[in-house]
Amino acid sequence: MRNILAGTLRLWIVLGAFAASAQIPGRGPEWEACVAKADALLARMTTPEKIGQMVLFTSTQILTGAATNASPLEVEIRAARCGNVFNAYTAAYVRRLQQIAVQETRLKIPLLIGFDVIHGYKTTFPIPLGQAASWDLDAIEKGDRVAAIEATAGGLNWTFAPMVDIARDPRWGRIAEGAGEDTYLGCAIARAAVRGIQGTNLADHSCLLACVKHYAAYGAPEAGRDYNVVEMSDRTLREFYLPPYRAALDAGALSFMSSFNELNGIPATANRFLLQNILRDEWHFPGFVVSDYTAVNELINHGIAATAYDAGRAALNAGLDMDMEGSIYHDHLAAMLQKGDIQMAQIDDAVRRILAVKYALGLFDDPYRGVSEEREAAFDNYPQAHLDAAYDLARKSFVLLKNDQNLLPLKPGLKIAVLGPLANSPRDLLGSWNGLGDAARTKPILDAITNANVGGSTTFAEGCDISTTDRSAWQGAIDAARQADVIIMVMGESADMTGEAASRSSINLPGLQTELIRAVKQIGKPVVLVLLNGRPLALEEESTLADAMLETWFPGTEGARAIADTLFGKSDPSGRLPATFPRNIGQVPIHYNHKNTGRPYHGNPKVKYESRYLDTPNSPLYPFGFGLGYTTFSYGDLKLSQASLSGNQTLTATIHVTNRGARPGEETVQMYISDPVASVTRNVEDLRGFQKISLQPGEGRDVSFQITVDDLKFYNQEMKYDWEPGEFIIRVGHDSSQLAAASVQWSKD
Numbered sequence: 001m002r003n004i005l006a007g008t009l010r011l012w013i014v015l016g017a018f019a020a021s022a023q024i025p026g027r028g029p030e031w032e033a034c035v036a037k038a039d040a041l042l043a044r045m046t047t048p049e050k051i052g053q054m055v056l057f058t059s060t061q062i063l064t065g066a067a068t069n070a071s072p073l074e075v076e077i078r079a080a081r082c083g084n085v086f087n088a089y090t091a092a093y094v095r096r097l098q099q100i101a102v103q104e105t106r107l108k109i110p111l112l113i114g115f116d117v118i119h120g121y122k123t124t125f126p127i128p129l130g131q132a133a134s135w136d137l138d139a140i141e142k143g144d145r146v147a148a149i150e151a152t153a154g155g156l157n158w159t160f161a162p163m164v165d166i167a168r169d170p171r172w173g174r175i176a177e178g179a180g181e182d183t184y185l186g187c188a189i190a191r192a193a194v195r196g197i198q199g200t201n202l203a204d205h206s207c208l209l210a211c212v213k214h215y216a217a218y219g220a221p222e223a224g225r226d227y228n229v230v231e232m233s234d235r236t237l238r239e240f241y242l243p244p245y246r247a248a249l250d251a252g253a254l255s256f257m258s259s260f261n262e263l264n265g266i267p268a269t270a271n272r273f274l275l276q277n278i279l280r281d282e283w284h285f286p287g288f289v290v291s292d293y294t295a296v297n298e299l300i301n302h303g304i305a306a307t308a309y310d311a312g313r314a315a316l317n318a319g320l321d322m323d324m325e326g327s328i329y330h331d332h333l334a335a336m337l338q339k340g341d342i343q344m345a346q347i348d349d350a351v352r353r354i355l356a357v358k359y360a361l362g363l364f365d366d367p368y369r370g371v372s373e374e375r376e377a378a379f380d381n382y383p384q385a386h387l388d389a390a391y392d393l394a395r396k397s398f399v400l401l402k403n404d405q406n407l408l409p410l411k412p413g414l415k416i417a418v419l420g421p422l423a424n425s426p427r428d429l430l431g432s433w434n435g436l437g438d439a440a441r442t443k444p445i446l447d448a449i450t451n452a453n454v455g456g457s458t459t460f461a462e463g464c465d466i467s468t469t470d471r472s473a474w475q476g477a478i479d480a481a482r483q484a485d486v487i488i489m490v491m492g493e494s495a496d497m498t499g500e501a502a503s504r505s506s507i508n509l510p511g512l513q514t515e516l517i518r519a520v521k522q523i524g525k526p527v528v529l530v531l532l533n534g535r536p537l538a539l540e541e542e543s544t545l546a547d548a549m550l551e552t553w554f555p556g557t558e559g560a561r562a563i564a565d566t567l568f569g570k571s572d573p574s575g576r577l578p579a580t581f582p583r584n585i586g587q588v589p590i591h592y593n594h595k596n597t598g599r600p601y602h603g604n605p606k607v608k609y610e611s612r613y614l615d616t617p618n619s620p621l622y623p624f625g626f627g628l629g630y631t632t633f634s635y636g637d638l639k640l641s642q643a644s645l646s647g648n649q650t651l652t653a654t655i656h657v658t659n660r661g662a663r664p665g666e667e668t669v670q671m672y673i674s675d676p677v678a679s680v681t682r683n684v685e686d687l688r689g690f691q692k693i694s695l696q697p698g699e700g701r702d703v704s705f706q707i708t709v710d711d712l713k714f715y716n717q718e719m720k721y722d723w724e725p726g727e728f729i730i731r732v733g734h735d736s737s738q739l740a741a742a743s744v745q746w747s748k749d
């Protein structure tokens with residue numbers, strides 16, 4: 001076992017060395033060889049054997065939807081009617097299933113074994129939205145590498161991640177699973193995640209096949225309700241929603257998952273424009289596409305197919321290679337072939353892609369990929385290196401929203417009252433979709449605060465629960481608060497209030513939580529609000545009541561230690577919001593890179609006929625990119641290398657950043673570009689670069705960004721992705737609303 005752990009650590013060290021030379025999966029001679037082998041195998045397959053490769057069934061070990069297949073899994077695998085399995089894990093169980101496939105079927109084709117490894121397998125990392133708040137691509141890649149190392153030891157070879165759906169509506173519960181509202185940040189994180197999941201060599205036993213989801217535009221359901229319809233212009237789709245899928249593809253992801261939603265009238269599962277025209281013809285995606293859970297069957301509910309047979313035919317004709325759980329390909333493809341409703345070439349194309357990926361994963365050389373109970377058990381006790389990586393990403397994900405009078409960091413030795421329903425709830429720290437995350441191995445925040453408050457006293461009273469109106473613990477909380485020097489209220493949402501099928505029509509703190517803050521505030525002691533939640537919340541009132549507010553998302557296995565260390569100043573908060581926090585639900589959907597409108601609001605409420613609300617400002621409570629720290633940074637003037645450029649020249653934008661406080665700190669310097677006049681309306685600004693820097697007290701540094709015409713491109717009137725000459729404003733600063741600006745003229749030549 002020691003050898004296995006040593007191997008894990010070695011892997012980390014070589015990660016950097018290999019990264020540059022790594023072969024991107026899905027291209028080049030190695031991939032061609034996989035396709036050739038797939039073709040050779042295809043030539044020996046019967047029609048039922050081919051169809052079996054296009055089937056993915058769930059095991060009942062964990063269910064992530066309704067189990068629909070009546071026939072036992074092992075029977076289906078043995079009969080070569082099911083070539084892929086998900087929600088099956090543990091070395092022993094996976095080996096048993098794999099053994100049936102490679103020993104008891106005629107062609108011995110190994111199984112893909114999939115699972116939702118979304119933010120960790122055993123060691124749980126912050127939810128993806130929290131990870132995005134770190135803006136730390138290395139830490140995110142490392143987190144996914146740890147997850148892949150643990151998950152492959154548990155027998156898996158495929159994960160349904162990363163989720164790269166852009167989301168501008170916090171009502172949608174799955175905003176928790178993605179990188180937030182911004183396309184540029186989303187692309188960078190998509191690439192980092194694929195690198196972490198797939199590693200540098202897909203055939204390595206510690207690497208998982210990534211599955212980019214949910215293709216496409218799943219993050220924009222009408223009214224924020226999960227699975228709801230998506231209606232969107234081609235321009236918006238291509239400029240904002242599609243690029244992260246493309247970025248993940250370019251990083252080498254070899255499988256895609258189509259989304260549940262319809263897009264402009266055609267469900268993604270049967271959407272030829274998405275699956276064939278864009279994904280294959282334009283982007284040359286070499287891998288395969290799996291449906292989401294029973295989504296082929298759901299074409300009937302969508303109303304574009306009357307029968308299961310028709311649904312399957314529509315999906316196959318659109319280019320869908322694999323049917324997740326729904327049994328439609330399993331039950332109907334053979335009949336469609338027989339009747340001539342589909343062609344064998346379509347089946348062959350799908351199976352070739354699936355088999356080529358299995359060859360790329362090395363499954364035909366070693367179907368078990370070194371799976372053993374010993375290797376699996378090495379992770380039972382959470383290796384310190386994995387916990388350290390989870391701790392590091394957790395602390396980097398925290399966003400300090402408010403800190404009046406520098407209340408934080410606290411000095412140990414205080415009388416602290418810890419209140420709120422999430423202070424003593426390890427289960428919630430793990431967030432939704434937490435793989436095999438174990439609440440019993442997760443410390444509650446209360447314990448971590450108690451340990452950190454050396455020489456002081458820490459009392460706890462829940463006060464209220466998350467969402468009911470039960471007041472039985474109310475008075476206890478008020479009494480505890482009265483005795484305290486400082487009150488820490490740990491509040492927010494339960495883990496299951498975000499994730500799949502967890503949309504909310506209100507984004508306020510649920511239940512009596514705000515009322516409890518109000519009551520406690522009246523006591524007159526300083527109040528720190530520690531927030532756990534999986535979406536931007538509307539915190540307008542809370543932001544006036546609390547003296548300090550720390551957003552910690554759902555931070556995972558090491559979250560409690562990271563929170564206590566941040567509250568007491570062992571670690572400084574450095575996260576920046578990856579999604580706008582509105583003042584109230586009425587502003588939703590809201591995002592920083594909005595358009596100007598023909599009647600923009602100029603700030604004087606007495607002027608009528610401008611684009612604004614009568615009852616709330618247009619601006620959000622906390623803008624995209626926002627976050628405070630325990631020190632402050634000042635920015636000098638923005639200097640551009642040239643006032644005018646032409647063609648393919650490169651512009652350098654430089655700004656001097658200084659740490660003005662008494663503590664070292666990390667700043668995320670953000671660079672945005674505006675294109676004030678173009679042939680189509682443009683966003684007021686778009687993120688086009690960021691750099692994380694660390695500065696000692698008093699230290700200053702020049703930070704430079706290189707800008708090329710690629711950063712100026714958009715879809716013009718002819719839907720060509722191009723740039724137009726003229727003036728551009730470069731903006732650099734602390735967040736999307738606090739920016740130094742300089743103008744440049746850029747001509748064609």
Ligand code: NOJ
Nearest residue numbers: 064065116160292293500
């Ligand atoms: C449905 C979800 O939409 C998807 O994200 C997940 O990967 C599958 N179920 C499998 O669990």
